[in-house]
Amino acid sequence: MTGPDARTLLSLGQNQAGKDVSADTPTKDLSVQAAKAELARLAELLEQANRAYHTDDAPDITDADYDALKRRNAEIEARFPALKRQDSPSDQVGAAPAEGFSKVTHAVAMLSLSNAFEDADVGEFDGRVRKYLGLSADASVAYTAEPKIDGLSLSLRYENGALVQAATRGDGSVGENVTANARTIADVPQTLTDAPDVLEVRGEVYMSHSDFEALNVRQTEAGQKPFANPRNAAAGSLRQLDSAITRARPLRFFAYAWGALSDPLSDTQHGAIERLKALDFQTNDLTALCDGPEQMIAQYRKIEQLRAALGYDIDGVVYKVNDLALQARLGFRSTTPRWAMAHKFPAELAWTRLEAIDIQVGRTGALSPVARLTPVTVGGVVVSNATLHNEDYIAGRDNKGEEIRAGKDIRVGDWVQVYRAGDVIPKVADVDLSKRPNDAMPFRMPERCPECDSEAVREPGDAIRRCTGGLICPAQAVEKLKHFVSRSAFDIEGLGAKQVEQFHTDGWIAEPADIFTLRDRFGSGVQQLKNREGWGDKSAANLFDAIDEKRSIDLNRVIFALGIRHVGEAAANLLAAHYGTWAAFDTAMRNAEEGNAAWDDLLSIDGVGAVMAHALATTFNQEAEIASIDRLVAQLSIKEATRPNTEGSPVAGKTVVFTGTLEKMTRAEAKARAESLGAKVSGSVSAKTDLLVAGPGAGSKAKKAAELGIETLDEDGWLDLIGTA
Template sequence: MTATTPIQDLSPSDAKVELARLADLLAQANAAYHTADAPDISDADYDALKRRNAEIEAQFPDLKRADSPSEQVGAAPAEGFSKVAHAVAMLSLANAFDDADIAEFDQRIRKYLGLGVDAPLNYTAEPKIDGLSLSLRYEQGELVQAATRGDGAIGENVTANARTIDDIPQRLSGAPDILEVRGEVYMSHPDFEQLNVRQGEAGQKTFANPRNAAAGSLRQLDASITRARPLRFFAYAWGALSDPLSDTQSGAIAQLKSLGFQTNPLTALCNGTDEMIAHYREIEQRRASLGYDIDGVVYKVDDLALQGRLGFRSTTPRWAIAHKFPAELAWTRLEAIDIQVGRTGALSPVARLTPVTVGGVVVSNATLHNEDYIAGRDNKGEAIRDGKDIRVGDWVQVYRAGDVIPKVADVDMSKRPEDAVPFQMPTHCPQCGSDAVREPGDAVRRCTGGLICPAQAVEKLKHFVGRAAFDIDGLGAKQVEQFHADGWIKEPADIFTLRERYGTGMQQLKNREGWGEKSASNLFDAIDVSRQVALGRVIFALGIRHVGDAAANLLAIHYGTWEVFSTAMRRAEEGNDAWEDLLSIDGVGGVMAKSLATTFNQDAEIASIDRLVAHLDIEDAKRPDADGSPVAGKTVVFTGTLEKMTRAEAKARAEALGAKVSGSVSAKTDLLVAGPGAGSKAKKAADLGIETLDEDGWLDLIGAS
């Protein structure tokens, strides 16, 4: 597998490896963009990376990771500012890249809401500003707080800086008592050019683009510097409200404008996808003359009541999507093909390129997915790229539309060197020399070395300390590689004995290159803090194949405690009650269940896990706040046809009320909701004496009739 293998060619094992790689790359990109204000990839590249991640997750839902880009918003707040917990999370948007994606978005909305294809459904469409998200909190009309997005839940307090921006009112007349206005801080092209001239004349750092300039200016510890920068602000959303602004998105935006905020004049109300796409085309044509940077168009369901029904995924609203502008292409020379070994042993070919600029970013590496992709075949043996293979020395077309590491899209056969030879995938691991085997039906070749393979060990440790896992300050990928090479850390449990083994006087660590007494002390303290950890993070951190972050959280919520989860996994065998209970979790399939059971029944694996857990204080899973809910803690199964809400909406409603939604009926089922057409599940529930309600009875029970 390579980083450019077509998704349809990925086996489950390939997909797992690819998702791990994407998670690491996107975490780095998020930190560079949101925390350091120094993005190392273009927006198009970032969007392409997220798109590839989402497409793989859609094809392999059981493989979704805890640190998946689809589960993350922004990056952790930077040091130097006080932290602000957002009353309403600042979520990111799902992305679309072509007209078909928009049609699919509309179809999903209609299906979720139970609307026919001809039913009227209005959307707002507005330019997507390329700036820095900001939330402004007003109380009794006074600006009391301004905060950046941060990681979506916690941002940075930049109130003093926000007060210096002319577009941000200090006082509002006629606003709700509590109003959080959200929008984008940006810099116009003329202002950006003048700022860089002034910076250059003063011998100071110039900025790469307006987005960097705006973000860097807003996040100055000295507000006087922000005041001297020409920042602007467009309002387009809201957070906490004491009273509604309107019953529609368009009406609420109009209300924000009447309160004194700048709103984008290109915002339009569209009836259906044809009008949405037409407005996208108009904005795209006017993009170069707008005087500020945009990278797409955002569509939102206009009716706020429908937005409420649609609700949210973990990090994105169901009722909105960003239609991004196309990525750029470039041609360059393929200098070499290197093989990387992932934490599951997958051998991934990576293209080493003559550096070339793509979308404003210098690219020197590209993913090549797997050996079939290099050979010009898909996973069914059919030709891709008209059957052209990829060879060292080739002139290749590179694009960044679905991955942080770009893809090789095409080969110019007219420029192929005469001595170029077909690429041969190694049959032995380049790290440990073990056999590299490609199993039938698998697109990836995998090292069989397991625990003796240093590449797998290091990658597993990197995963363990990743952002969605233990996320230990000061212990990232670079430090893991260093400590593993020195023999300090061989498995996760070793992390938690570092102070005991090397902390006395901290001499061994603080004398190392890049370390001092303060940084060493901070690392040991951060490790101690991380001992108290949420159950879902522990499950994800173990790096079990096919168990991503979303699945880890599903497992955590279902089992509640580490003891219950661990015991169940050790007992799970095909056909027994623990196995059936595992499969009953909505979102857990046979492949994931098999992977979990296998992991917890291997002596070496379970011994390593037990050594780790001995050092941890694992927090029980937090269930939804469902005080007073009649179904809190109950297991509910839906079957048959629901007529007043879709199955997806019913599931989301039940989970929000603290219920567990299962896909099968068992003795542990508390309630079956049966619509017309209910079959074997209804019969089994009756045989087991399980309470059964029709849809009206369910709505009455939860107070939604």
């Protein structure tokens, strides 16, 4: 068993660093420290879920679980805006491209959508649009409403009418080049007539229910494993390295958007979709124009009623502002457009037998219970695994010891209700005690790690039990190695998760430093490696050359690659920028103790809190960890960090506060403009404020700024300052 996957992390329940924090703790009850810790847990959990869904085509939590975690993260950030992490899930889109494909940088980012779950959310979306644009409640704003296809996003680039490139979404900025495979899809035109010279058409690759069933029959007859659901089948088919396999798969494509354009398709969303249809793309006939929230919800209800008869999977309805000029004004947040939103369908339920409870061990040593179920079809998808969160959840208690499920515990042999939304692994929601076997015994979490037999300790106030084996625990070791070679870490060409598992099993690598001694330990290394299945002279030589290329590496990548709890990619960037060199970072971490100068300096970094600081200090004060890090660093030449060039922006790095009434732009537009120029926009005036922009009606903020001697500008002065920067 390996980990952590997203369902493993879901089982944490209580936050690892919090005294009484869990996913069940209301946001209003969180202290500042607990909120920091919970945001750290959510960042790790959602990053793993994104990788499982977007990169591995193997999602392991439900859409509803994922959406709930995103909502909780957003709620905490809204209540504690100063605690928003540099690696906040709110700022993330998708996941890194998979290995095996060349990479494509999108000319226009492929962003995700914000979600609605209740009818009231639709009205709030319309209200936000009107407020941002400065429109009255009775002003007319038209929207389109269309089914949200549950497939794999694809961008098709045409130049002078010819298809020249196809790419998956990837992480939103960089995707996978799947041009050869896209050419095999019947719904993808190879040439266009009367199209703009440059046209990027975006849409969703999917598989119909009937084609999916027929494909699984063929898979079974050929002695191959059937696919779990149409979405996974479509994603796996599009991402085949052999396009002949893709050609044999019944893939379809719906067009619903666009990226780079040399000429506009229309002045409205609906008109642009009609233009794509005229260019011979398949578009969804259920796309409708709506005048306001009532009509949007009515179209949602219509599509929801038709859902079972469509013949393909959808998981909601997408609303978009119809006027493209208004879309341009509304613009984007960091990862989502302000002019669009997805209204998701509710989750689904089913009952089945709990056959066993297995324990998975994650990268941080967390022991996580996973339910093994008698396979059951839920909404057309066969599921056999579910998350059980943590031992308190199994016992029928929340993190405060209060009853959940009316105090009913969960036992092997129980008849359980499982919950899912979309097409992925569910969670156990309830138990039918009337069907409990007479010999069913209460579940007890193991007190020793099932992987290495080290003691598994549950610290006071923590919901999880954690293996103390560290580097000697194979489950932790292999997951740390996978993290080490991940895209944002060392990203060694030809050495991915699969190869890491293989090399670890063979005893070739036990820690990161071992990767860089492979060639020396094997002589040339090529002969032993090329004898393995899937390796030849060239691929083996290329791997060792790729390893050598990464001996010289950026400081931020090294810090991230260490896999320290709570230290994500953005945090690693912050630490690298602050300390500059490995020597300075290493010295500071080894000397950081609560209350001393090194500790205070660490906490002074914007984005670093006590939870992260404790994790760093703990890592650099463990003898085995330090020895492993020293062996690694001895193999490397770590580059000094470079600071970004902000030349040209008069407000880059400054803290700006807006107050009073702005007359030439809305407050939201002013904030977005300032942030785009590198400024930090704050809601309150303090000694750290560099500039106050005050419109008519400015009150206490203007007075405080004057008392502190802070520079103050009116709106015209602000516009003159930023000019065309």
